[in-house]
Amino acid sequence: MSWLRRRMSSLTARLALAYGLTTVLILIGVAAYLSSALESQLEGHADSELVSEVLRVRHLLREVEGENEIRADTHRFADIAMGHEGLILVVRTRDGEPLITLNPRNETLPTLRVHAANITPDRGMLESWRPRGGAPSRALAALGEVGTTGRTVEILVLSDAGSRFALMREYRGQLLGATLCGAIAAAALGFLLARRGLLPLRRMADDAAAVTTSRLATRLDVGNAPEELRELAGALNDMLARLQDSFTRLSTFSADLAHDFRTPISNLVGQTQVTLAQRRNPAEYEALLESNLEEFERLSRMIENMLFLARADHAQVALDQKPLDARAELDKVAEYFDAVAAERDLTLTITGTATVTADQTLLRRAVTNLLDNALRHAPAGSTVRLAVLRARPGHTGIRIANAGPAIATEALPQLFGRFFRADPSRRNSATSTGLGLAIVDSIMRLHGGSVTVRSQEGLTEFELLFPDGMAFPKSAP
Template sequence: MSRRWSLSNRLALLFAACTAIVSLFAGVLFSRGSEAHFVELDQQLLETQLLGVRRALQDAHGHDPQVRLEEELSRRADLALRIKDADGERWHGSIRIPPQVPERTGLSTLDDADNNYRTLSAPLYPGRPDSAQLTLLLDITHHQHFLQRMQRLIWLTVGLSALATALLGAWAARRGLRPLRRMGAIAGSVSARSLNSRLPEEHMPAELAELAHSINDMLGRLDDAFQRLSAFSADIAHELRTPLSNLLTHTQVTLTRERSLEDYREALHSNLEELQWMAQLVNDMLYLAKADHGLLALHREPLQLAEEVDLLLDFFGPLAEDANVRLGRDGESLIEGDRNMLRRALSNLLDNALRFTPADGEVRVRIVDAAQRVSVIVENSGEGIPADLLPRLFDRFYRTDPARQEGSSEHAGLGLAITRSIVRAHGGEIRCESADGWTRFLIELPKGD
């Protein structure tokens, strides 16, 4: 597998390529502009010399025209002249004129083995059909040498600029990406034992500060989830340790000697109760795990909350009668939800309320129908819950009674956690309030379409 280029190298190469392209483009423009400027200067010079030659011939006044022409041309060592009559016969010509000078009228450029020339051809007497043809030749070899040196300088400048930009770009990229490498080092050091590590946001560039903030939030969520998972695992071990120990001890004691069939049956029945509680605990934990991952499949259907609550009150009626607790319900509403899940959530709340309601107390269920949401309030009279404990009521395995028995086969502390998961699966929220001798669990559910 080929080695991937680093981001610094890519940026450096990109900087070098951009600089080379810009430098080359500027150099080509400068070279073309210089060449056009020289052509313009040469044309002006040749046209001026053309007028001088015509004026010299007109002012000959009996003198030999060729002598006048030689005098005119002697002022410019880089200039040569050729004149042909209307029949194409050469009438005058400098010895430096090469034979391949073009005959066409106008400005042109001629290159031979050693020199470069600019030529200008025009009629000696404009407007006369029998006029001789005059050709001026200007040596521009020094111009071409200058342009060639300039082109070499341009290529050298392009190469050096690209190299310098690549080096400076690599340095700037590595310096600019230093915060990113620092982020990578910190992220690479994060493990289950160091989830409290955070990226420094204060000295980060603006482009990376938001990323660092997002990563810190992610690390915070991972840390919180890991702490919850660790606590959950510890609570599971705590809850299962005592019943497993009881099962082992009871079974060992039963097997120490021969017993009657009735004694064995009683021992198995006792073990069965512990196993049933453990199975229920495992099922509840699996249920919560599915809820945490959004895997609770809701079977939504129209529900009359008043009917559902009345059925549950009838079910808990004998238990309330034995405890001398009054049950009541107010209000009604129609919602869409999963019947079995909502019954389980309300059953957990009613069971919890009955356990903490003293004799001659009261448990009420109030249904408040609003425009978009429905509130279900399960409240009971009795001793209140301290305000500092209210946020922890929905934690798994949490019990408000500090004197609870470890591994008790009743009320493992998952009921309220399951209730919250069911409510949230329906798109609602639940909270608890405790004041003035009443404890209230308030459920808010959307009414649906």
């Protein structure tokens, strides 16, 4: 049974079975039609023979001189029944005296309506009767004139349809055998055709099975695939492309993660080993703890940021979206950075006003990340500009611009990737985790908005685009 279940799970076997069953139904329909047509033809032929037998007997009766000649020359009438299996012929006087009796099985004769001698018999005059232990049969009774005497006798012609029914049973048996053989042959042929027809699908499966982490660039051959499979092959290729991109980003993320975790951990281990190599005074231990605290804080920020990105990727960050005064939110964030800006000899300006629909905490976090990025890269003595504007119908934009060197064009598409830093010299910065812009991108995707960047010599602009209206919050499942 398990073998049968495994075989029936095969698409080839299912197609072959469906093809075989369809063929069986068609052959059964054809066989039923042929059987019915043959039986109807045989029945019609038998009925016509009965009518013809009556006419022949009438003809022979006209050629005799009297009833005695009929008794003496019975072989002339017996010849009529030759070659007609199951035919019963009885000729008798009007008083019931038998003149000719051809009834091999001594069947009990039914009572039949006798038609006049001047009426030409036809199939509509036939009556039904049932022989002893036999099948329904047909009979006809009519009067016939004897020579020129003017006397008439009764002619009874009956057919035993048993032989015809036996013939039909044998014929139906042969049809059934032919139908079964045809169905088996059709199923076998269907299996071969289905197996051959599904060969491109098996090749596609083999190609897909050959895809591994080291061969993610492998693609299915769409050009040689049948038309019905091209859409599937194209969808699988698109899926492989997405997997390759995700795997590449995951590999890069893992490498960057290991690199960025290694730096603070190496600092912690190195500084601690050096300090513990010999006895130190309390001030030195205190300096070590302060240094270690900075590294721990950096690790804590990195872990917190990565957890946020992981939850955002799975839509597990609950949003409390509501209409906010975008200008007021920028004022609060700028107030927090006033001291940092003054320390770096930078000026903050805010322009524009509008209402934005967003989660207040996440909005401030996105703006904080962008403003922190702008302050770190803006040259001393320059101005960092924050602006609220109606960027396009149905959207509110928040733009943050700073002066400074342009970001390389090839780096722009990767700018919102995790652990990516456009400035390699700042790769090991203790103040940057390389996740700030990735968090901004995740926040905007949670809001159904987007973040864009434009950079040319002397000016870099980041713009957050929030759609208007209350969105349904994305909450943890």
